[in-house]
Each structure stands twice: as C-alpha cells, then as structure tokens.
Amino acid sequence: MTESHPHGMTVGAASPARTPSGRLLVTLGLAGALAGGLIVSVYQATLPRIEAHRAALVEAAVREVLKNPTRWDTLYLEPNGLTRKLPAGADPARAERVFWGYDGRDRPVGAAIVAGQPGFADVVTLMFGLDPASGTVLGMKVLGSKETPGLGDRIERDTAFTSQFPGALTPLLGVKTRVGRDPSQVAVITGATISSRTVIRIINQATARWRPLLQRYGERGSP
C-alpha cells in the first residue's frame, strides 16, 4: 500500500501537519455519536437476558431461604410500612423490598430479606428468611462476597457454618463453640472470624430494622 496520506499522519514531529479545528471537532463528534449509537443498541439487545438472569438469581435465593414457598409477594417499603404496590413515583430498580412467602395452604411462612455490610474484603450481600412472629431465621444464602478464597469464603461453602442458620433465634450471638442448646448461638469459623461475624451482624441489624415492619404487615392480615 503506497497511497499518499493527505491528512499528514506523520510519525516524527519534524513537520507537524495542522488539521483545522473544525475537522477535529467533526471527527470526534462523529466518532462519539457512532460509538454512542453502537453501545446503546448493544445495551438494549442484551438487557432482557441480563434482567432475566438477575431475576432468576433472586428467585432461586428466595426458594432456598424460605424453604420452597408455593408463592410469594414482593413488598415495597414506604414511609408508613410495607405495601404490595410499588409506591407511586418510586424507581422499581431502587425501591427497597422484601419477599413475603406462602406455603401450600396459603399461610405466610416468613419473609426473605436482602441485606449487606462491609466484611473483610468488600461488601458481603446475603439473603435470609425470617419468621417475623418468632424471630427465627429460616435460611441464609450469601449472594455476593469477595472474602478471601479458602478462608472467608467458607461463609458460603462451609455447611457446618451455614447449617446453623435455619432455626436460629435472633438476635444471633457469635461464639467460638456452641454451649448447650441456646438457639441464638452461632459458632463462627476459625480463621474467618470477621467474615462469620459479618454474616451475624447483617442478619441482626436487618432483623432489627425489618421485623417490626413485617410484624405490622402480618397483623393487618394478608389478603
């Protein structure tokens, strides 16, 4: 290829070719518009699949922490309590919500709550099931964490740790070894004390916040 290069793409700085400012602006403006158009079209093409994946993750987690409820309602937080209708004007992606599950005979089994707090490495996000009447944890599943592989990430994998949550009574108490049959005691993982205590703290604080709201919603009677 031996064409001439009219726009002076010189390598050295010996004779810098001046490009008119107008042409620079048009080039960059055009490039920006093209790039923007391309990105937006790919975004819209992939969005349905991305949202479906996210919804499937939440659904699987709700099923796990509420022990396979027959169905569930999504309850949104508004200033005077929980409501099944998205408050007017609220952004559906940002509105705070819990999932209120029912068993086969349409009796409420409890609520699935998503909460997160900083752990050892980054924010640990988890979902747990709570029976608001008794304050009993129904199940716990870590949704996202960057805890140390092999140590802190045992809060997700170590069944000796995770199996303590179904049936545990809030407020939970992190201990080195469980003594007696106190249902509020949770034995933390050796070598992952901070991560374990983060899980306990998340559940305790989220319970303190959501349990009164859930109790009030339950008393009003589910439809």
Place this chain on the structure above:
Amino acid sequence: MTSTAPAPPAPASLEDLTRGLWRENPVLVQMLGLCPTLAVTNAVANGIAMGLATTFVLLGSSLMVASLRRFIPNEVRITSYVLIIATFVTIADFVLEALVPGIHKQLGAFIALIVVNCIILGRAEAFASRVTVRRAALDAIGMGAGFTAILLLMSATREVLGSGALLGHPLFGPGFEPWVIMVLPPGGFLTLGILLLLLAWRAKRRSLGGRSR
C-alpha cells in the same frame, strides 16, 4: 514513498500472526497487560473469559484503527483510539453479562479495565495505525492468542495448586490440602515470577551453549 509516509510497505505475512504468540508475547516479552494477568488468573474459566474478551477488543479496535487510519487526524488519534477501545469494551461487558453472568461477576471491574490494557492501546498506536487492515487483524489475533495462552497457563497452574481443581472439577481426593496462597494475590506474583525466571534461565543457557559450541 516519502519519508513521512508511516505505513511500512510490507505485505501481510505469517510473521504478523505468529509474532505475538512467542517472540513478542505481550505478557512475557513486552510485559504489557500484567494487571489482568495477575488479577484474574485464579481460575481457568476466568482466565479464558478475560483472554477472549481482550482478544475481541484487540481485534475490533485494531480493525477500526487500521481502516480509519486515514480519517483520524494525528492530533486527536489517542482520543479516537481510546473511544474505539472503550466502545468495544462496553460491548464485551454487556455481552459477557448476558451470556456468562457467573464469570462476568467473577471478573468484576477487570472487564471495564480492559479499556486501559496497554496491549490494546499499544498495538493501536504502534502497529494498527500504520498498516493495512489485514496486517492489523493478523497482529491482533496473534497478540490476543499469545495473551490468552499465558492467562491459560497461569490460571491452570494456580487453580490446580490453589483449589485442587481444573475448570471447577476436583482433581485430587479429599486428602489434598490446597495451597490457598496460589489463588490469593501473592500466588499471581509467584506464578508469573517463576514463569519469567524459567524463561530467563532458558535464554541464558541458550546463549551460553551457543558460545561454548
């Protein structure tokens, strides 16, 4: 050709393709793209995904830069290259999240950070902006393959030693105690360091052997 014409007259050759695989390997020889090389090679699946995503961005941006090289004014060429690269990275980001959400989550911010991977801007500025589209494409494929191969090598070593598994399948019995450090950040430095050490040792032996003969 005048002395200011930037395009080397050489036609596309096999050398354009193979250069990045070994002799000018982006990681081992040019020492570029070390951030993802160290950060996401803790599992083979992550290494492959990062390698392929980077190759896609490298190929896309090299093609664009080479085909638009006569329309991009010299003064704003870096801005234009970064814009082109960022567009392909954003596309790769969406596509990975739609197709392999688990791996996308594992790679996290490192997908977006492909924008600042020096391999890509380096090839755009040093090669693709000066040659034909065909040569730029061959070079991008070779460099991308060389990068992916090193990520594969490092992630396989780290996953086997650090998790006792390959692509998530356990390799050893329950008696195996994983070397957890290999999947932690220090494991990345150790693996890359040993790899470079072996290469340097081999190069030294070769040069010594050549002299004595």
